[in-house]
Amino acid sequence: MAERFDIKRQVGFSTVAMICFFLLYLPIATLVVYAFNAGTSIAIWEGFSLRWFRQAWNNQQVIDASLRSLQIASAAAIIATILATMAAIATTRTARYRGLSLKYSFINLPLMIPEIVCAVALLILFSRIKIWTGYSGLGYLIIAHTAFCIPFAYLPIRARLESMDLALERAAADLYATPLQAFRRVSLPLLWPGIIAGLMLAFVISLDNVVITEFVKSGGQDTLPTYMLGQLRRVVTPEMNAISTVFLLLSLGIVTIFFFISRHKN
Amino acid sequence: MEHTRRAAEKAQRADIRTRWLLSAPALVVIALASVGPLLIVLVYSFLSPGPYGDVIWKPSLEGWFNVFFSRDIFDDTVSFADAHLSILWRSIKLAIGTTFLTFVFGFPTAYFIASRSPRSRAIWLFLITIPFWTNLLIRAFAIQEVIRNEGIINSLLMSAGLITQPIQMMFTDFAIMVGMTYVHLPLMVLPLYASMEKLDFRLVEAGYDLYATRLAVLRRIIIPQVRPGIIAGSILVFIPSLGSYVIPRVLGGGRNLMVGNLIELQFGQGRNWPLGAALSITLVFIVLVALAFYVRNVGKSGGSHG
Numbered sequence: 001m002a003e004r005f006d007i008k009r010q011v012g013f014s015t016v017a018m019i020c021f022f023l024l025y026l027p028i029a030t031l032v033v034y035a036f037n038a039g040t041s042i043a044i045w046e047g048f049s050l051r052w053f054r055q056a057w058n059n060q061q062v063i064d065a066s067l068r069s070l071q072i073a074s075a076a077a078i079i080a081t082i083l084a085t086m087a088a089i090a091t092t093r094t095a096r097y098r099g100l101s102l103k104y105s106f107i108n109l110p111l112m113i114p115e116i117v118c119a120v121a122l123l124i125l126f127s128r129i130k131i132w133t134g135y136s137g138l139g140y141l142i143i144a145h146t147a148f149c150i151p152f153a154y155l156p157i158r159a160r161l162e163s164m165d166l167a168l169e170r171a172a173a174d175l176y177a178t179p180l181q182a183f184r185r186v187s188l189p190l191l192w193p194g195i196i197a198g199l200m201l202a203f204v205i206s207l208d209n210v211v212i213t214e215f216v217k218s219g220g221q222d223t224l225p226t227y228m229l230g231q232l233r234r235v236v237t238p239e240m241n242a243i244s245t246v247f248l249l250l251s252l253g254i255v256t257i258f259f260f261i262s263r264h265k266n
Numbered sequence: 267m268e269h270t271r272r273a274a275e276k277a278q279r280a281d282i283r284t285r286w287l288l289s290a291p292a293l294v295v296i297a298l299a300s301v302g303p304l305l306i307v308l309v310y311s312f313l314s315p316g317p318y319g320d321v322i323w324k325p326s327l328e329g330w331f332n333v334f335f336s337r338d339i340f341d342d343t344v345s346f347a348d349a350h351l352s353i354l355w356r357s358i359k360l361a362i363g364t365t366f367l368t369f370v371f372g373f374p375t376a377y378f379i380a381s382r383s384p385r386s387r388a389i390w391l392f393l394i395t396i397p398f399w400t401n402l403l404i405r406a407f408a409i410q411e412v413i414r415n416e417g418i419i420n421s422l423l424m425s426a427g428l429i430t431q432p433i434q435m436m437f438t439d440f441a442i443m444v445g446m447t448y449v450h451l452p453l454m455v456l457p458l459y460a461s462m463e464k465l466d467f468r469l470v471e472a473g474y475d476l477y478a479t480r481l482a483v484l485r486r487i488i489i490p491q492v493r494p495g496i497i498a499g500s501i502l503v504f505i506p507s508l509g510s511y512v513i514p515r516v517l518g519g520g521r522n523l524m525v526g527n528l529i530e531l532q533f534g535q536g537r538n539w540p541l542g543a544a545l546s547i548t549l550v551f552i553v554l555v556a557l558a559f560y561v562r563n564v565g566k567s568g569g570s571h572g
Binding site for chain 1: 278281282284285286287288289291292293295296297298299300301302303304306307310320371372374375377378379381392393394395396397399400401402403404405407408409410411412414416417418421448451467470471474480484505506508509511512515516526529530533539542543546549550553557
């Protein structure tokens with residue numbers, strides 16, 4: 001035996017893995033490449049051009065939908081992160097108390113409910129409330145997004161809290177810090193990476209949502225994903241690719257920062 | 267002594283109260299905008315449909331009846347609701363098929379990542395999760411560009427002279443399955459990886475010392491050890507696949523529906539909210555069964571995956 005026997009090797013596994021990675025990125029790469037197509041086709045390459053980016057930029061509907069997406073995602077992510085931080089502090093580093101595991105499951109419940117079911121449920125509820133109150137603003141979308149963002153914000157914050165040393169806060173208390181001071185000066189700075197991670201996850205999750213937004217939105221409240229969903233039924237030009245590419249870069253940027261923050265943590 | 271104990275108890279009670287107050291806002295928002303509305307759906311499934319959508323507050327089992335049976339409008343004979351049942355069954359089949367495909371691709375991939383050096387593992391994992399964080403619609407659209415009649419696959423095959431007519435892949439069950447596999451692959455790889463990372467390679471080595479073949483080691487040593495990961499991954503893929511709405515809508519076209527689209531149809535053109543509500547509850551029920559299966563098989567042994 002000339003070759004060293006590698007006990008970890010399984011025949012063909014690396015090949016399948018490589019094919020997997022290739023197939024994962026092939027569609028995305030195609031999409032991005034054709035965003036720069038000079039022609040009107042999303043399949044025939046006719047040279048490099050930025051015309052579709054310009055066109056998307058000049059499309060008022062796209063700009064409105066993008067701004068609305070960012071607005072909803074920021075509001076929902078911030079509210080969800082604040083609520084999730086409070087909930088995480090309330091559910092970690094404690095002796096078991098009655099209702100604790102119930103809280104855990106309840107906070108994670110939005111992850112288990114099929115999205116379409118949640119969407120029609122909110123449609124029923126909100127259409128009633130809209131009639132009663134006459135209010136049909138972005139508030140409905142923000143509260144719906146907040147609800148399904150909470151578990152995503154909660155997970156990294158809770159993970160961070162659980163790895164934190166309780167002794168530091170005890171030390172602060174021994175030095176006559178009030179609970180609030182101890183939290184602000186000791187716990188919060190330590191907790192920041194978890195909070196930022198939670199905030200970014202929640203932001204991306206809200207930004208990407210299609211189904212619940214599609215059902216909850218009132219007329220003229222298209223977000224970028226629901227706008228795209230409407231457009232996909234028509235003849236698609238590379239403008240869609242251009243919009244997708246910008247969107248992709250935004251999500252990618254956030255996730256990359258998230259990756260480095262969580263790596264730094266370890 | 268008695269005094270200090272009582273003070274400690276009091277402090278503990280105060281602590282628990284503070285904890286409830288702190289978690290209350292999150293619980294209330296979830297109750298209002300996620301879990302609570304489910305109860306409304308449950309109630310609606312037992313009401314009568316209104317003429318223009320919505321419901322009339324008259325109790326009725328018609329919604330549930332329509333999930334499973336259909337009544338002939340001429341002679342009132344009752345038969346199984348083939349249309350609904352077949353879509354439900356198709357959704358289950360597609361979800362199982364997707365789970366299987368993600369496993370076939372995901373298992374070797376997770377193993378590949380787990381057998382890298384600890385430093386490069388993080389990078390490979392990151393590469394697996396990136397597509398997961400990109401918009402679902404963008405990914406569906408990207409898949410569409412690849413498998414369309416004028417897409418890359420057909421153009422390549424035609425320019426190579428292998429086919430003269432494009433192969434119709436869009437708007438088929440195949441397209442839906444490809445799309446769902448593509449979208450849900452990370453949900454299979456991550457829990458599998460979490461199990462494999464803890465894999466005890468001394469056992470693998472012992473197997474080889476006892477003259478086991480690679481296949482025997484895989485079957486008898488590796489797979490039993492990562493079983494919790496396999497079950498967790500399967501459940502994590504099965505549940506969202508079953509409830510898929512965007513993928514069948516974009517890649518399946520109008521004809522190839524799944525239960526998610528059927529539900530939407532009842533709230534839209536179908537104007538039969540009780541039926542839509544009953545179908546929703548059916549979907550939730552299937553998900554609960556899948557989760558119960560997960561808890562029975564993995565939850566008890568203390569596995570914490572996903």
